[in-house]
Amino acid sequence: MTDETTTISGARAHLECLECNRQYDLYQVLYRCPECDGLLMVEHKEDALHTLSATQWKNVFSARMASFDHPWSSGVWGKKEWVLPEIQDEHIVTLGEGRSPLVGLPRLAGELGLAQLWLKQCGITHTGSFKDLGMTVLVSHVRSLRARGIPIRAVACASTGDTSAALAAYAAAADIPTVVFLPAGKISLAQLVQPISNRSLVLSLDTDFDGCMAIVRAVTSADPALYLANSLNPLRIEGQKTVSIELAQQLNWKVPDWVVIPGGNLGNVSALGAGFRMLKNAGLIDRFPRICVAQSANANPLYESFRAGLNELTPMQARSTLASAIQIGNPVSFPRARRTLREFDGVVEQATEEELANAAARADLHGMFTDPHTGVALACLFKLVNSGVIRSRESVAVVSTAHGLKFADSKTAYHAGQLPLRAEYRNEPVQLPADEQRVLQVLHERLGD
Ligand SMILES: [Zn+2]
Numbered sequence: 001m002t003d004e005t006t007t008i009s010g011a012r013a014h015l016e017c018l019e020c021n022r023q024y025d026l027y028q029v030l031y032r033c034p035e036c037d038g039l040l041m042v043e044h045k046e047d048a049l050h051t052l053s054a055t056q057w058k059n060v061f062s063a064r065m066a067s068f069d070h071p072w073s074s075g076v077w078g079k080k081e082w083v084l085p086e087i088q089d090e091h092i093v094t095l096g097e098g099r100s101p102l103v104g105l106p107r108l109a110g111e112l113g114l115a116q117l118w119l120k121q122c123g124i125t126h127t128g129s130f131k132d133l134g135m136t137v138l139v140s141h142v143r144s145l146r147a148r149g150i151p152i153r154a155v156a157c158a159s160t161g162d163t164s165a166a167l168a169a170y171a172a173a174a175d176i177p178t179v180v181f182l183p184a185g186k187i188s189l190a191q192l193v194q195p196i197s198n199r200s201l202v203l204s205l206d207t208d209f210d211g212c213m214a215i216v217r218a219v220t221s222a223d224p225a226l227y228l229a230n231s232l233n234p235l236r237i238e239g240q241k242t243v244s245i246e247l248a249q250q251l252n253w254k255v256p257d258w259v260v261i262p263g264g265n266l267g268n269v270s271a272l273g274a275g276f277r278m279l280k281n282a283g284l285i286d287r288f289p290r291i292c293v294a295q296s297a298n299a300n301p302l303y304e305s306f307r308a309g310l311n312e313l314t315p316m317q318a319r320s321t322l323a324s325a326i327q328i329g330n331p332v333s334f335p336r337a338r339r340t341l342r343e344f345d346g347v348v349e350q351a352t353e354e355e356l357a358n359a360a361a362r363a364d365l366h367g368m369f370t371d372p373h374t375g376v377a378l379a380c381l382f383k384l385v386n387s388g389v390i391r392s393r394e395s396v397a398v399v400s401t402a403h404g405l406k407f408a409d410s411k412t413a414y415h416a417g418q419l420p421l422r423a424e425y426r427n428e429p430v431q432l433p434a435d436e437q438r439v440l441q442v443l444h445e446r447l448g449d
Helices: 054-065 077-083 106-112 131-147 162-173 189-197 209-222 235-240 242-250 267-281 301-307 334-343 353-364 372-387 404-415 436-447
Strands: 013-017 040-044 102-104 116-121 154-158 178-183 201-205 226-228 258-262 290-296 347-351 395-400
Touching: 040 235, 054 077, 054 242, 077 242, 102 242, 106 116, 106 372, 116 242, 131 154, 131 162, 131 235, 154 162, 154 209, 162 178, 162 189, 178 189, 178 209, 189 201, 189 404, 201 209, 209 226, 235 242, 235 267, 242 267, 258 267, 258 372, 267 290, 267 334, 290 301, 290 334, 290 372, 301 334, 301 347, 347 353, 347 372, 353 372, 353 404, 372 395, 372 404
Parallel strands: 116 395, 154 178, 154 226, 178 201, 258 290, 258 395, 290 347
Antiparallel strands: 013 040, 102 116
8 A cells, every 4th residue: 555655666757749759758858859840748657657546546645635745745746656757856846836726606607507617726826827837847857957967057938927937936946047038018017026036037028929939949949058948848738737637636536527728828728638638547537528728819829720620720910918828829739739629529719808807807706816817718618608518507617827916907907997898897996085974875875775
């Protein structure tokens, strides 16, 4: 019998090309297949994981979920053998990521006619977004590469805000320098101040995210001592896939009928699929949920591709959206996402600015404080319920990707009526003199008798 402190031996992982299936050592620094330029995935020797029964794994995971010890106190590293099995514990850089709340919204589920509705609060974490889940793995891996003598001077990424915040924090914890490439004027103040505080070299470029991505790819290939941290890098997907494992664990190893997830660069949906795939292979769940990728109508290349049969993706110029982290016109992980959508009987829906802002505000009426990306996911959920694709009495988990406090500016503008849209749930402060009678009058008007 295995207890929670044991690292299960024999588990191994390698890099594998999604296109030509060539295999590479995990400790080679590669971002794409050297033979065919295909995307790489981390593939696990799952037979080794299957030396434990499903029941044994459930017991291991549940014991670790209750542990305060390094590294099990991290929601990601409590699943270590499924994530990065060979890493040494002293190389693991954790800031307490994962173990995020799964919040039930029974009243909203009732309004929608659903059996159950949950918000998986991945933004309730150290830097305020789900990116922490992938970055703990990437930065830990960089630390183990450096320990093997591989010269890495700094880690670099392009970002719409959240990725750079996560990279800067984890790398600072590990004392590794970082360079972040941000589109000037396109990220929130809260997101910009995070890498600045963690002493990143912040390069603000006069372009959009896709332009920053092109630059960082060129720079990291010209200078191999700069390590690329974008989601092109498959290490991040390994951490992000613990969302599905944790979600199933929180539902006592059941899966909802649907999982709705916002999609920009599309690493996240690929990760979600990878987690469920490993769970089913190991017998911890007996079926897959269906997956909906939710896109902003202003940055919807996957939606357009889905409508045309998912055979290819035509890059577009992404337009400005409140959901700034998914304002991406040329998603790097499209081939990975397509595989997941096909395997999980997936759909892609889109939400306009008005739909996403109102959906976020509607969820807030239930005690949430929803960021615009989760607003996109919720708006798409509402549309799929209306169109009958999601049927009544089904259960749905919505993946919330960021903390609403990162978007206090746009949420304030919504309630002040300053956005160019019809704010259905607008709620402004009432300006009053400090006069008891006037206050009583307003209370009577607003709250009734
Ligand atoms: Zn290849």
